Amino acid sequence: MKLHELIGYLHPFVDYKGENPEITSIENDNRRVTPGSLFICIKGYTVDGHDFAGSAVKNGAAAVLAERELPVNVPVIVVKDTVRAMAVLADAFFGQPSHKLHLVGITGTNGKTTTSHIIEQIFKDADQKTGLIGTMYTKIGEQIFEVKNTTPESLTLQKTFKKMVDEQVDTAVMEVSSHALVYGRVHGTDYNVAVFTNLTQDHLDYHKTMEEYRKAKGLLFSQLGNAFNHEKPKFAVLNSDDPASDEFAMLTTAHILTYGIDNHADLQAINIAMTASGTSFDLVSPFGVKKVNIQLIGKFSIYNVLASIGAALVSGVPLEAIIASVEGVKGVSGRFEVVDAGQDFSVIVDYAHTPDSLENVLKTIQQFAQKRVYCVVGCGGDRDRTKRPLMAKIACEYSTDAVFTSDNPRSEDPAVIIKDMEEGVKGEVYTSIIDRKEAIQHAIKNAKSGDVILIAGKGHETYQQIGDRTFDFDDRIVAREAIEER
Numbered sequence: 475m476k477l478h479e480l481i482g483y484l485h486p487f488v489d490y491k492g493e494n495p496e497i498t499s500i501e502n503d504n505r506r507v508t509p510g511s512l513f514i515c516i517k518g519y520t521v522d523g524h525d526f527a528g529s530a531v532k533n534g535a536a537a538v539l540a541e542r543e544l545p546v547n548v549p550v551i552v553v554k555d556t557v558r559a560m561a562v563l564a565d566a567f568f569g570q571p572s573h574k575l576h577l578v579g580i581t582g583t584n585g586k587t588t589t590s591h592i593i594e595q596i597f598k599d600a601d602q603k604t605g606l607i608g609t610m611y612t613k614i615g616e617q618i619f620e621v622k623n624t625t626p627e628s629l630t631l632q633k634t635f636k637k638m639v640d641e642q643v644d645t646a647v648m649e650v651s652s653h654a655l656v657y658g659r660v661h662g663t664d665y666n667v668a669v670f671t672n673l674t675q676d677h678l679d680y681h682k683t684m685e686e687y688r689k690a691k692g693l694l695f696s697q698l699g700n701a702f703n704h705e706k707p708k709f710a711v712l713n714s715d716d717p718a719s720d721e722f723a724m725l726t727t728a729h730i731l732t733y734g735i736d737n738h739a740d741l742q743a744i745n746i747a748m749t750a751s752g753t754s755f756d757l758v759s760p761f762g763v764k765k766v767n768i769q770l771i772g773k774f775s776i777y778n779v780l781a782s783i784g785a786a787l788v789s790g791v792p793l794e795a796i797i798a799s800v801e802g803v804k805g806v807s808g809r810f811e812v813v814d815a816g817q818d819f820s821v822i823v824d825y826a827h828t829p830d831s832l833e834n835v836l837k838t839i840q841q842f843a844q845k846r847v848y849c850v851v852g853c854g855g856d857r858d859r860t861k862r863p864l865m866a867k868i869a870c871e872y873s874t875d876a877v878f879t880s881d882n883p884r885s886e887d888p889a890v891i892i893k894d895m896e897e898g899v900k901g902e903v904y905t906s907i908i909d910r911k912e913a914i915q916h917a918i919k920n921a922k923s924g925d926v927i928l929i930a931g932k933g934h935e936t937y938q939q940i941g942d943r944t945f946d947f948d949d950r951i952v953a954r955e956a957i958e959e960r
């Protein structure tokens with residue numbers, strides 16, 4: 475695409491009439507620039523991309539998009555906000571790929587990864603080629619690509635959509651983090667369905683208040699657009715048991731489908747029966763009442779399944795087929811994953827890293843635990859500090875043996891993180907062991923027949939970040955080895 479055509483997509487007041495080279499790619503990292511690239515300078519949290527413009531030009535950049543004039547010998551187009559402009563250009567350069575996919579976006583504090591995988595399974599079973607973007611990876615069909623963020627920045631995102639279109643993906647499902655919504659990473663993305671899981675405390679280091687956090691999540695719904703697109707109708711799938719849903723309903727002109735357990739909803743689970751190996755419920759739906767037997771446990775799992783049923787239903791998948799698919803779902807890696815090495819006690823690895831998710835998981839365990847419940851848990855460094863005492867309190871309240879340890883301490887002192895946790899449990903009995911491996915070994919050494927050990931916080935993660943180093947660490951492997959050593 476020629477530079478003039480590309481710039482034509484920007485704000486009409488951006489006045490550029492200079493050279494008109496062919497733009498072969500758009501990059502915001504000088505190290506990825508190749509001859510003919512347009513280099514976009516982004517002021518980041520760590521460094522300022524404007525400082526890399528010279529190097530980008532050396533690598534062959536044909537033009538630079540920046541927030542100020544720069545001393546380089548290729549055209550520099552100046553805009554007020556390069557992050558915003560990047561979303562517009564990425565969408566245009568890759569041919570508006572999100573419009574060519576059936577796209578489901580999921581936001582909420584907990585359950586996004588789980589729900590996205592259940593939805594992916596439903597569409598796969600409906601013989602569609604699927605794409606998935608989220609915390610664990612990006613997936614196109616069965617191909618897996620590593621990711622850094624749950625929701626990538628606009629350039630990577632649109633490039634990924636384009637790849638999905640090229641590979642004939644029918645439906646793509648993606649997690650939309652609150653950070654992404656605030657940073658405009660999904661600006662211009664044309665969703666067909668926006669799903670809300672729930673809103674509870676997390677990320678207050680970034681959003682400061684729950685109100686700001688709620689507003690961030692609401693952006694997914696307000697950005698569903700105001701036009702009634704009768705050929706490609708838009709849908710919001712909302713949790714009727716979460717008070718934030720009323721506000722999100724107001725923010726969108728899309729058709730709304732609600733799901734819930736406690737409050738009346740279009741899709742409501744009633745007569746719930748839970749065992750240690752699964753859950754059954756009656757699904758009240760616009761198409762009558764249907765019996766559903768899932769292999770997942772916990773009330774939170776029912777919410778994830780209901781949200782998934784909703785997203786698939788408004789996408790045109792028949793209800794009977796949807797139910798057959800969700801009944802086949804075995805679970806998602808690192809979410810309530812059982813480690814079974816033949817031991818006579820249960821070990822569960824789960825990604826609960828927020829107060830609400832920890833409480834849900836421990837309450838679920840309480841429903842079938844007959845003896846002691848160990849809870850090995852830590853809190854991530856460089857993240858919301860205010861959730862630390864709350865998570866510690868929940869660990870003590872809903873388990874018999876709380877073991878506080880490190881999660882990913884990142885740049886923080888692990889001992890200080892544990893101190894922050896301990897602030898929430900003054901006068902209670904707990905054990906603190908900084909080394910996560912030792913903490914897991916401690917629980918496993920002490921467990922007796924019939925006990926349950928929950929290892930929370932890192933789920934599918936295969937690493938531990940301490941300082942600026944990343945070590946191999948997988949709760950499931952560490953637990954298995956400790957069991958075998960017993």
Ligand SMILES: CC(=O)N[C@H]1[C@@H](OP(=O)(O)OP(=O)(O)OC[C@H]2O[C@@H](n3ccc(=O)[nH]c3=O)[C@H](O)[C@@H]2O)O[C@H](CO)[C@@H](O)[C@@H]1O[C@H](C)C(=O)N[C@@H](C)C(=O)N[C@H](CCC(=O)O)C(=O)O
Nearest residue numbers: 502503504516518519520521523526623624625627651653
């Ligand atoms: C705070 C934050 O969101 N940071 C994101 C941001 O990084 P940054 O601002 O530090 O970027 P930077 O390193 O300063 O670079 C600025 C610019 O210079 C460029 N650069 C940089 C170095 C260089 O040598 N050359 C160069 O050109 C970079 O490409 C970039 O364009 O831009 C990066 C690239 O898009 C992101 O990967 C990074 O996410 C970091 C890893 C992060 O931890 N983000 C968290 C807070 C986050 O976004 N989490 C959410 C939610 C998680 C959940 O609850 O599920 C998520 O969606 O992941």
Ligand SMILES: Nc1ncnc2c1ncn2[C@@H]1O[C@H](COP(=O)(O)OP(=O)(O)OP(=O)(O)O)[C@@H](O)[C@H]1O
Nearest residue numbers: 583584585586587588609774777809824825826831
């Ligand atoms: N609907 C839910 N409500 C509350 N807690 C949930 C729900 N679903 C899952 N959880 C708990 O939250 C943990 C994380 O789930 P999941 O990875 O699906 O969430 P996420 O929203 O993708 O998280 P992240 O923001 O870190 O990517 C699970 O391991 C489980 O403990």
Ligand SMILES: N[C@H](CCC[C@H](N)C(=O)O)C(=O)O
Nearest residue numbers: 827853854857881882931932
């Ligand atoms: N997406 C979440 C994941 C947290 C996982 C936990 N293991 C941690 O490192 O804090 C975050 O970045 O806050």
Ligand SMILES: [Mg+2]
Nearest residue numbers: 586587609649
């Ligand atoms: Mg996730």
